[in-house]
Amino acid sequence: MTKKIFLISILLLSLFAFESKYLPNYNIDIKCDKILHKKAFDICYSCKWKTPKMVVYQVDGNLIDSKNLSRKHLRFKPDYQLPTKCRSYSKDYSKTGFDRGHLAPNAVFDYDRKVQKETFLMSNIAPQKPKLNRRLWTKIERFVRLQARKYRKISVITGVCGSNGTLGKKRHNVNIPKWWYKIIFLPNGKTICFLVPNINTEMSRAKAKEFLVQIENIERICNISIRKE
Known part of the structure; x- marks a missing residue:
């Protein structure tokens, strides 16, 4: 019985505990x-x-302006670290009305070609409405880089949650997120959080500050927990 409980505990840990060296001393339940x-x-x-x-x-403030390598010849590619049944492909997004939205942004990692290429793996991509991706989200990512320049080094979570359907069976049933969010962890222990609906409406003129929320809002809406040890 004890062995069975132990195995169940290990299984639950693998399903719900996500730890990253880029966010030390935090437990993420997802x-x-x-x-x-x-x-x-x-x-x-x-x-x-x-x-x-x-x-x-x-995000290292000393690196983000060091090279700015071009993305001109980079292409979105499937991630072969994933089993075939788990993969999405760039063509899944063609003619769907959605952009291939980066979670780890190219602009943060364009100082190193190998890292930059990994941001174009489809394991880092989710459907994002064009006006959100190219307007408001660009402002939010620019704000992240400003914080990195100010504090020199910050940790960031970018995530998606909820569902507005899929891109279709012929497109590997890629989920369309209802929400995109970004959480910035500053060295002083404070967080700055944005939660944005995945829509086009009014995103062209929207201001980033209009989507500032508390981290608890993201936890509740996205059914996750982020706790400092």
Whole structure:
């Protein structure tokens, strides 16, 4: 009986505990089918959704302006670290009205070509409405880089949650997130959080500050828990 309880405990830990070296001293309770450790970020991935649920990384203010390598010749590619049944492909997004939205952003890691290429793996991508991706989300990611320049090094969680359907059976049933969020962990212990609906409406003129929330709002809406040890 004791052995059975032990095995169940190990199973639950693998399903709901997500730890990342980029966010030390924090426990994250979230169900991950696969945990992928890339060169500069960690991914909690959902095989059912065919997208990441959450990506954790650090932003170094000393590096983000060091090279700015072009993304011109980079292409989105499937992640062969994932089993075939879990993968999504760039063509799944073609003519769907959704952009291939990065969770770990290219602009943070364009100082290193190998890391930059990993941001274009489909394990780091989820459907994002174009006006959100190209307008409001760009402002939020620019704000992250400003904080990194100010504090020199910060930790970040980018995640998606909820569902507005899928891209379709012929497209590997890729989940369309209802929400995108970003949590910035500052060295002083404070957090800055954004929670944004995955829509086009009014995103062209929207201001990032309009989507500031407390971390508890993200935890409640996305059914996750992020606790400091």
